Amino acid sequence: MTLYQPSTAGLTHYLFFTGKGGVGKTTMATATAVQLADAGKQVMIVSTDPASNLQDVFETKLTNQPQPIPGVTGLDAANFDPIVAANEYRESVVGPYRGVLPDAAIQNMSEQLSGSCTVEIASFNEFAKFLTDPTIDQKYDYIIFDTAPTGHALRMLQLPSAWSNYLDQNHEGASCLGQLAGLGDQKATYEKAVATLNDGMLTTLLLVTRPQRASLVETRRAADELAQIGMTNQKLIINGVLEEPTDEPSQNIYDRQQADLENMPEKLKQLPVAEVPLRAYNIMGLDNIRTLLQDQQPVIKVQPVNQADFPSIDSVVADLLKTKKKIIFTMGKGGVGKTTVAVQLAKKLAAHQKTVHLATTDPADHLSLFQIDDPAITVSHIDEQQVLKAYQNEVLSKAKQTMSADDVDYIAEDLRSPCTQEIAVFRAFAEVVAQNDSEVVIIDTAPTGHTLLLLNSTENYAEEVKRTTGEVPQSVLDLLPRLQDASQTEIITVTLPETTPIYESLRLNDDLDRAKMPHKWWIVNQSLLATRTTNPVLQARANSETQWIEKVKSVSKGHYAVEKWQPNFEKINLTV
Amino acid sequence: MKKIEIFEPAMCCPAGLCGPSVDQNLVRLTAITRSVNHSHKAMIVRRNLAQNPNAFVRNQQVAKLLKTDGMSCLPITMVDGVVKKKGVYPTDAEINAYVGAAAKVNQ
Known part of the structure; x- marks a missing residue:
């Protein structure tokens, strides 16, 4: 297998790293950004990491405005927390009415704006800003995001009725997208953002996975979903491959990983694949970030492990x-x-x-x-899946009796929201x-x-x-x-x-x-x-x-x- | 032109999909709102508390009802500024009565 090398990987202007929590998206995005900047490119990295790992790595306080990173010439970084973005959005809606409307009404509003839909749409809003800003476009060779928008958010934005009915007039009710009511004037921004995401010459989706069955299966699902909405320029990075087993636990892990990679879903095997080995150090600090993707690795220092006893x-x-x-x-x-x-x-x-x-x-x-x-x-x-499908069918069959095709499409997309799935289950x-x-x-x-x-x-x-x-x-x-x-x-x-x-x-x-x-x-x-x-x-x-x-x-x-x-x-x- | 305003509690979705069961009332209302508005002879405006709280403050009758009756007064239906119904959505027949013969909707 090939070691992941950003400078020779044929990367595009915009790069999105995606994968479930804990697979190492931020680490991969950061290592990519630093390597490209070290090679003389102008690079910006945008992180959506609520834990703000990036701030620790770069030892710089980050905001949602790009700022230069000391020690890496040509690299700027910005960080936004989607939860904070969603909270800010919610507060901007609810805040002015505290003490004006009764408490029960305030509570009702807050809860409806606390779902995962609000988070998805509020973070897409942040993505859109970075994707459509002409200054950013011209200033940087590479613009790197450590997360991708969700398929649900993207599909919502691509439905014609999203714009014609719900944002322009918003007379016929709310929706997941109704979370952003009043932003109808941003239609052009959103359209441009979506078009950029779907242009394989401009945008690459880097799928980050662990060499484990569950992670690979999940990655395949994400790859399918994002390909369906048009993000077809995809590459796979397998992060954390154990190379040299030396004792029983490591041999077990090695065997398990190799077996899981052997049985990797066919769809993923067809993508360009690169690996990043499991390293003997934490990926913290600029030195380690720079070393992560190199062939030559430092000599391993044996570290005594804290042998604490934990409750079982x-x-x-x-x-x-x-x-x-x-x-x-x-x-x-x-x-x-x-x-x-x-x-x-x-x-x-x-x-x-x-x-x-x-x-x-x-x-x-x-x-x-x-x-x-x-x-x-x-x-x-x-x-x-079955529970959700049954629920979706129940709703759609009722909706079809009374609604036009456009509206039924809209309802169908609402039915794919995370909230709906939770309710069905x-x-x-x-x-x-x-x-x-x-x-x-x-x-x-x-x-x-x-x-x-x-x-x-x-x-x-x-x-x-x-x-x-x-x-x-x-x-x-x-x-x-x-x-x-x-x-x-x-x-x-x-x-x-x-x-x-x-x-x-x-x-x-x-x-x-x-x-x-x-x-x-x-x-x-x-x-x-x-x-x-x-x-x-x-x-x-x-x-x-x-x-x-x-x-x-x-x-x-x-x-x-x-x-x-x-x-x-x-x-x-x-x-x- | 008759103007019907419906002041609704905060909801994720117009059809109430995020509730524990589909609210047929909301699906029905979404459809009838559309067909009335397309007739261009009457207008139905739905105001959702989560998206348009200002409407609930600006309209003094609604603001007062919210204070005295609490959330249970929603949804409130007003026709040309007069409260016609509260606590329940209007039926199709009632909406037809509000808009008058001019914009009667096929059912």
Whole structure:
């Protein structure tokens, strides 16, 4: 395989790095920017990293205006946090009405502007600024973004009815895009931004993935989605390939990675592929950034690993038993191992004479791994795609009876929003939780606080207004108060000991707090530190985990557990 | 020309897709609004609290109702400045009655 080399990779004027949290997008974007600038090019890097890694790397306070980076001639950097952008947008809408409109109205407005749609659109707005500014275009040879806009945001903007009906007049209601009502005058800016994204001569999409099955599958999905909306100039970067195994944990990781790469989805194999090896140092500081993509690597310094003992998942189980929890969710972003944790909890609770129902949303290709021997455990499967499709069809068939084709398209796009997916899955949760056959129900995904708040307001609304249509299913009504009841429900945060997954988890926790949903325990999954590896490359990674495990320990007030990385963990842990 | 204003609670989507079930009322209202407005003989304006809060402040009747009745007064339907309905959306028949024979909508 070839080492990723930005200067010879045939890169275009605009570069977008994309990939799930924790794959190393920001690192790849930064290394690319520094290498190109060192080669004498004028480069700007725009980061959307809420953790502001870039500020630490460059030791410079960044804002959403480009500024020069000391130590790298020709490089300017800017940083915007999409959450902050969304908050600023929300505050600009809601703020002037505090104390003017009643509190209930203010609350209603705030919640509706707190969803992922607002974040997506608010960040696209920032992208559009950078993509269409003629000064930026002329000043720089390369303009590098460490994130790509979502397919949902892009599709919204490409629908003709988005502009003709909703932004120009906005008389016929709101939508995901209605979040930006009043920005209709930016139509030309948005059109130009979208056209630039879709021009393969101008724009390259760099898909960053880990050499792991789940990450590769997710990357394929993202590649498809962005290709469909026109971003067809794509390249694949596989980040973190382990090169020289020296002990058992490293051999296991090596074998696993090689097998997963062998079975990489065909679509990805057809793209230009480059690799970046797992390095024996943290990618912090300019020196390491510069070294990352070089053939010649410094001699590895063996670093003694902090051999701390961490609490295991058993302490979580003991507490769940003691407090007699009946509904347990494992919550976290994709790829953190929610399902494996849920299965382990089910097995351990069953070992303590509990009857357990395990509901999983894991994609169907995993189902063959669920071998149920224990009569105390029953398993059911919530197929998110199917649940969503059923919901979409239900809505569309109603919409088609009364709406024009343009409007139906619009509704169809709304139905692909993240909110809609959450709601559709939530309805399926309600069915599972309503069953009374088992003492404990474990679900390997959790509703976000935002979903609950949307439903909650609808519930009150339904009560007060006694609407005759749009009935809320009884199981959903029953679920809301149960989920907020800490005496029977626990939402366990599952995360990885890395920057981005930790920040994503903290954000999910904020959401839960807003919705008053009980969450106490954190589980740090796939820890290399806990494997006690002696491989120098892995030791460097393991040492960098310490600060994040400490962070979890403090955030959770000591209610945490650390699970070590295991070879074939899916196979082992998904067997019930 | 008759002007119907509907003051609605804050919503993500015009058809209420983000609720726990589809609100047929909102899908229906989206459709009838479109056909009334295309007739150019009457006008329906929907005001969403999340997108156009100023309308809720500027209109003194609406502002007053919000203060006294709270959120349950929404949606409020006004025809040429007169409150016709609150707490529930108007039916198609009611909308037809408001706009008068001139802009009657096929159902």
